[in-house]
Amino acid sequence: MNLSKHLIDFLRMQPAGFSAQLSRGIEKEALRIKPNGQLADSPHPKNLGSALTHSYITTDYSESLLEFITPVEQNTKKSIEQLLDLHKFSYQQHPNELLWPMSMPCFVGKEDDIQLAYYGESNIGKMKTLYREGLKHRYGSYMQVISGVHFNFSFPISFWQAWAKDKGQDCCKDMISCGYLSVLRNVKRHLWVLAYLFGASPALCSSFLKDKKSNFPFEKIGKGTLYLPYATSLRMSDLGYTNKAQSSLGIRYNQLDEYIAGIKKAIKMPSADFAHIPYGKNGDYKQLNNNVLQIENEYYSPVRPKRVTLSGEKPSEALERDGIQYIEIRALDIDPFSPAGVSEDQVKFLDLFLTWCALVESPELHASDEFLNTANMQQTLLYGRKPNVKLKRDDQDISLTDWALDIFAELKIIAEIFDQDSTNKAYQLALEKQLAKINNSDLTPSAKIINQLLEQNIDNGALGMQLAKQYQAEANTRGFYQFDPEYLNQETQKSFDKQVSIEASDKLDFTDFLQAYFAD
Secondary structure, three states: OOOOHHHHHHHHOOOOOHHHHOEEEEEEEEEEEOOOOEEOOOOOOHHHOOOOOOOOEEEOOEOOEEEEEOOOEOOHHHHHHHHHHHHHHHHHHOOOOEEOOOOOOOEOOOHHHOOEOOOOOOHHHHHHHHHHHHHHHHHOOHHHHOOOEEEEEEOOHHHHHHHHHHOOOOOOHHHHHHHHHHHHHHHHHOHHHHHHHHOOEOEEEHHHOOOOOOOOOOEEEOOOEEEOOOOOEOOOOOOOOOOHHHHHHOOOOOOHHHHHHHHHHHOOOEOHHHOOOOEOHHHOEOOOOOEOOOOHHHOOOOEEEEOOOOOOOOHHHHHHHHOOOEEEEEEEOOOOOOOOOOOHHHHHHHHHHHHHHHHOOOOOOOHHHHHHHHHHHHHHHHHOOOOOOEEEEOOEEEEHHHHHHHHHHHHHHHHHHHOOOOOOOHHHHHHHHHHHHHHOHHHOHHHHHHHHHHHHOOOHHHHHHHHHHHHHHHHHOOOOOOOOHHHHHHHHHHHHHHHHHHHHHOOOOHHHHHHHHOOO
16 A cells, blocks of 8 residues: 555644645637638637737637636636536637637648637747747648647645655755655556546547557547547547657656756757758748747657746746745546536546645656656557556556556545545545546547447547537526626737737847847
8 A cells, every 4th residue: 555544644734724735727729610620720820819918818720729828726616617608608709610629630631721720920929920830741631730728727726735754854845846746747647547437539530640650459439529438538649749859859847957957958958850941041930949949848758847937937947946846737638527627526536646645755756767657658548448458557457457456545544644634525526537548448438439430420529519519508697607798808809908918028030139139
């Protein structure tokens, strides 16, 4: 048992209502689509505000890929309702479009049909668009219209104060950073748990592959849906939002200075693979630079240490300045069976899982460990629901189910502690829902998708359209939960005012701006 009596007692000694002090922010992406199910080719709607400066609504890679951002909250229900409000606001502003409720995209035509996100004429806005153009030339545009959920999480300072006291240390930024890195290492070891429980992309439209060759043993249904019978998340597989070349960078989460040094090395390391793409000669820019990473955000890790940046500050500079403030989990598919793309039960499970990752032993990860973690993840992504599928734990074969049950036995203890001052036992109920998936893989979202496709003999696109229309109709018949619509309209106007101010404040031409940005 990893969760010792000492650690259980430590958790019980946390202040009453400890779980209510956990902080979360959610970033949820969604493609805008036409009523015929194809990708919207219209620019980012003006009545959704400036994608550069809006607090809650922006775009990711393309003009059609919306990103909804909730503020940091301690109330799970409130965060989900904020997401639902942002969806409703988007529906209201653009009633002739739907929001695609799945991670893998709908029907996509030519890559050039995917319009790069535009952020205005400021230097920072041009840089954001050029970065995306670089992604297009490096990896292709299809990869950039995959959607997901990013979950940002932090413990209250009281937790780290108790943590420091328990270890006989002073509570300081370095100790907190060490604690969060310990959490991240354990998340990486057990990322397969999230892939199995929440993976929701076992199928894709064949238009996504086009003429690409794939060694995956796809089966076909309908006119053009490809699927793997036991897959959980193609989005997180080699077909999805990954970059195998980055695995050789050796960026580790053992010490913060080691992580920062690895990131800085990658953004200064020339890449032979990208050298052919223009990056400034005779004013011709098709990427920001020809290095392994154009900027730090191009590092596609499923988990990241984070700190809120100051104006003009790079993510690594923020971490150097004051250490890790929160962690970001990037390995979550959109839940197509939730109108918000993520549910309260899922968030409560993540609370339990991340707390467990903080409490149990977390040795340093080295190359051999990373290889094993990746192998377990890939096995789960492609075959996670296969009966008696095996993973490797401490170099020994173990069934995914047996390993998961071991973990859930310890999560149950944490859930009981979280619920000790509660009457509704919300954490225990949320955990039971996930445990049911371990005992019956047909309850996972990936299985539910495959089963519905087979039972109805329909394409993935038809199922996505059914759900998209359902969620739009539901949103149109209810009111707003958390955000006043007038407030969101005001935020829209404020975002344009901010963009104008930023554009007016530029003092350098774009070439000089880039040189200054990438200067040592």
